[in-house]
Amino acid sequence: MVYPHTLRIINMPAVLLVHGGAWAIPEELAKASVDGVKSAACEGFSVLRRGGSALDAVEAAVRALEDNPDFNAGHGATLNIDGEVELDAIIMDGRTLACGAVSSVKNIANPVSLARAVMEKTSHVMLTGRGGNLFAESIGVGSVPSDSLVSDHERTEWSKMDNYDAEVLTDFNSKWAHDTVGAVAVDSAGNVACATSTGGIRNKMVGRVGDSPIVGCGGYADNSSGAVSCTGHGESILKVTLARLILSHIEQGKSVADASQLSLQHMSDRVHGAGGAVVVSPSGQWAATFTTKRMAWAAVEQDVLWFGLDPNERLKEKLSQ
Numbered sequence: 001m002v003y004p005h006t007l008r009i010i011n012m013p014a015v016l017l018v019h020g021g022a023w024a025i026p027e028e029l030a031k032a033s034v035d036g037v038k039s040a041a042c043e044g045f046s047v048l049r050r051g052g053s054a055l056d057a058v059e060a061a062v063r064a065l066e067d068n069p070d071f072n073a074g075h076g077a078t079l080n081i082d083g084e085v086e087l088d089a090i091i092m093d094g095r096t097l098a099c100g101a102v103s104s105v106k107n108i109a110n111p112v113s114l115a116r117a118v119m120e121k122t123s124h125v126m127l128t129g130r131g132g133n134l135f136a137e138s139i140g141v142g143s144v145p146s147d148s149l150v151s152d153h154e155r156t157e158w159s160k161m162d163n164y165d166a167e168v169l170t171d172f173n174s175k176w177a178h179d180t181v182g183a184v185a186v187d188s189a190g191n192v193a194c195a196t197s198t199g200g201i202r203n204k205m206v207g208r209v210g211d212s213p214i215v216g217c218g219g220y221a222d223n224s225s226g227a228v229s230c231t232g233h234g235e236s237i238l239k240v241t242l243a244r245l246i247l248s249h250i251e252q253g254k255s256v257a258d259a260s261q262l263s264l265q266h267m268s269d270r271v272h273g274a275g276g277a278v279v280v281s282p283s284g285q286w287a288a289t290f291t292t293k294r295m296a297w298a299a300v301e302q303d304v305l306w307f308g309l310d311p312n313e314r315l316k317e318k319l320s321q
Contacts, residue, residue: 022232080205081205112195128209194227
């Protein structure tokens with residue numbers, strides 16, 4: 001039996017919560033992972049503090065994580081079986097249910113912003129592969145060299161792995177697995193939003209798409225219940241539509257923490273998948289929950305920064321105004 005590790009706080013808006021991926025983060029990456037999510041949470045919350053929307057806040061937070069090579073998104077993405085970077089992202093507005101996503105796009109530094117452009121500038125929800133890149137070019141989103149998105153660490157680790165099944169067999173319980181980043185927020189008007197971004201699983205097949213850009217799986221936001229960003233084994237999350245499952249439990253009267261626990265436990269029991277989620281409700285209740293060994297997360301509410309890495313760890317710092 002796998003028991004999720006849950007941290008719960010109940011408070012009022014505005015709140016922003018981020019994760020840097022649920023996996024067995026090794027000690028040599030622990031500090032960088034925690035520092036990275038703390039910085040991204042503060043970046044996103046600064047938008048809320050200025051009166052910005054939840055949608056703007058989650059985009060800002062995820063962009064910060066995409067720009068940080070310590071995370072598997074944007075500049076720290078993993079490589080597929082051909083040694084290429086293919087990126088996925090989603091963003092969703094809980095006020096209108098508007099959403100945008102991209103999958104398997106290349107040479108894009110901030111796929112979360114491209115996903116938002118899909119939402120705001122097209123009549124579609126998702127663009128994939130070449131279509132996503134053509135759209136980016138058409139609206140003036142510049143491409144970046146592939147090498148600029150690949151860290152030296154990733155090149156080294158990719159060269160050690162020659163079998164995707166071996167990578168997945170370790171699930172997210174070895175130091176070789178990186179994972180998704182994401183953010184959820186509720187703003188002063190009570191609107192919620194989510195964003196999720198990833199480079200996928202190392203050594204994946206060309207064109208493989210996991211849960212991250214899929215509505216209701218890697219993320220979902222609805223003002224009637226809350227916002228979720230998921231992380232973990234993509235195929236498992238897809239099978240149980242994890243983000244929407246969590247919100248379904250909230251709609252049935254469960255707290256955000258209990259809803260997350262029940263849903264992750266179901267994923268473990270039903271498809272033997274491990275992962276995590278960050279969740280926030282329109283009232284400002286939030287939870288960071290995971291069934292992997294570790295998940296780097298951080299949350300900001302009012303003038304307090306909460307953060308953690310290990311099970312049941314909840315640390316806090318006072319923020320200057």
